[in-house]
Amino acid sequence: MDMNQYLDVFVEESKEHLQSLNTSLLELEKDPNNITVLNEIFRVAHTLKGMAGTMGFSHMTNLTHDMENVLDALRSKRIKADMAVVDILFKCLDALEGYVNEVISTGGEGEQEYKEIIKSLTDILDKSPNTKTQIKKKKAKKKTEDNSIAQNDKELRLNLNIYDKNVILKAIEESMNVFQIHVELDKKCLLKAARAFLIFQTLDKYSEIMKSMPSVEDIEDERFDNSFTVMVITKHDASLFEKELNSVAEVRNVEVVSITEKHTENIIQDEDDEEYLKEEKPDTAASDSTAQVQRTGTTKRLTNKTVRVDIDRLDVLMNLVSELIIIKTRLDDVGTGEKTNDYITALENLERITTSLHDAVMKVRMVPVENVFNRFPRMVRDISKELEKDIVLYMSGEETELDRTVIDEIGEPLIHIIRNSADHGLEKPEERAAKGKSKTGSIWLRAYQDGNNVVIEVEDDGMGIDVEKVRKKIIERGFEEEEAAANMTANEVIGYLFEPNFSTADTVTDLSGRGVGLDVVKTKIEALGGTIELETEFGKGSKTIIRLPLTLAIIQALLVMVGSEKYAIPLSSIREINNIYPDDIKNVRNQEVILLRDMVIPIIRLHDILGVPPEKADQKQLTCVVVKKGDKLSGFIVDSLIGQQEIVIKSLGKLLAGIRCVAGATILGDGNVALIIDVNSIA
């Protein structure tokens, strides 16, 4: 049958489960005896197995099945969660990720069977001293008991406890019937929970449901295979249930067994039996021991009602909001002649609404940076093993939200920076000890919101950057003359690390130092409208600071006139606006500068950069827009200011994509196009 429509759901959910598996495994590594974490891992593996089974991905099912066996052994303490075991579990995770990626790209799970991993999994079990024999013994035991019960009556599927026993006895006393009803759903049944709900409804009509296995919560959440068993008390007889339940669609088999006093007789002695059931049938036992975890899971799901929306649809919505804002701006301009009060009020209301609407749509597109951050603990773990360095990663501010498009792009640069920190930044343990540092190196990954920006910092307490070494490299590579390089400030020198083909690593490792490095990171961040800076203290560590805009599509901008042309400068990069006199402008080494509160600021005449003839040749006063790019300030000379406006950023298209100094275009209220100045490339 056609499963394609469920593929998306499968992929999305698998990703979530794999992520939580990742987190749990990392926790398990730190605390191998944590039973809650183990249970969580088991639950996830089990869910994945179920999902893979439903989709008919047999390799994936096999792998998760073997994983489950090992996890079960871990849970029952037959084996210990030592390094080797955790490593293999991580390998399983990678393999599962491989399957999911295969599903994403081809729609099928692929041919890879990961036999080695499966073998190591079974090896672990074989090594554990008593597993096999124990299981065999228990199986034998079960068989004999099966026989004995079968002789008595039909075997009961439910595990009855003393409380159940009392209820049963009481019901029988009142000459009610007690049935165990086992319902098996059709294997092709897709909405199992809904089917089960219908069955429960039918049962409710004629009887009182006393017990259900798996629990009702699990059934509601579809955490059951194709069958479930309930115990009901009723006045009606068995044939009615058989008839009613068989009339529900997609039910394959209904088995009604009458529970009699005989069944309740061996309840107390069964305690031992119950225990072995736990071990033999992890599927059902899981619901017992992990009940805590699952319950919280259930309540959480109830409070967070969510809808999955295709990102494309959000983009459409965003575009419509953009159009609306353009029209609003246009309305603003239209009635310039005679604006009645009513018109103004209405316009103000419209403005409020469009702004709220924009905010709301923006929020929908916001995703916590956690989605990017959560892959780093695992990455750092792997790097630390590979490099034989002890590294601890501290993360904070994972809840900070960013636009979805930014989130999708920011992962690669961050990986690069963190790898740099781990590889070049942090020293080997012995080195650290010799320097009087703690043997364990630390990397801090922080995110926080700062005004209209989100700041992401990566800091390490490693060796930092040797500015003099970089200075030498600058000269060696011919980026600057010796004299000029000698005069550069430390910050300027460090800036060269972001130049293409500038790697300072003495040795090229597998991780980084291949020459393609920070320049790629910088290009990517700037393409997102962000900035990147590097602070370092030799011997103590370095810190990379990335600033990203909250939103991409709609920004506040200052409209200015340059000659007869209108340009927009993003408000977020404007520091202040000053009126200056031509005499204020000094020449320093062929660069025009002004002195602003004891700071020397380079002047950039936008006319020259943009190739516009200046409107008035000789002006008494100049308007200087001071912009910041990272730490640096520059002054843009413009002819006049028009005002602040909310603008919608539009791309110039493929043909004009490569133009420096223009970040895009926007449509003004009058329908004309104004270009947006790319402060980063000019300043």
Place this chain on the structure above:
Amino acid sequence: MEAEKKQFVVFCLDTEEYGADINKVTIIERSMNITRVPMTPPYIKGVINLRGEIIPVMSLRLKLGLNEIDEDDDTRIIIFNVDNVTFGVIVDSVSEVMQFEDIQIEGVGNIISDKALDYISGVAKAKEKLVTIINLEKLIAELMPA
């Protein structure tokens, strides 16, 4: 076998008539406000706002090495879509849509200036006039990212 007939939009530049494959024409617009874009080749006149979309526009006169003229009532911007790239081309006027059979399109002779030669795929003869067929892909090739 009957020869395949193709339709071309015929437009004028200076004294000559040119044709472009009609399948690649999105729309023909009257001249409108063009915003200059700095740091582009001179023949790129800038960008226009076409119903909310920003579209680059080039002057075909400059591209083919002719002199620029002031725009008038006949001036048109033909919006093309070639390989998913949308761009506009300013022409003196648009005259008609003509059908040429493939065989009528002849190789380029020595009638056209050297500069224009690069952007031309052939010359078609019809009703005793000559129509130069523009190669649209080549027109934007220089600007396409590698």
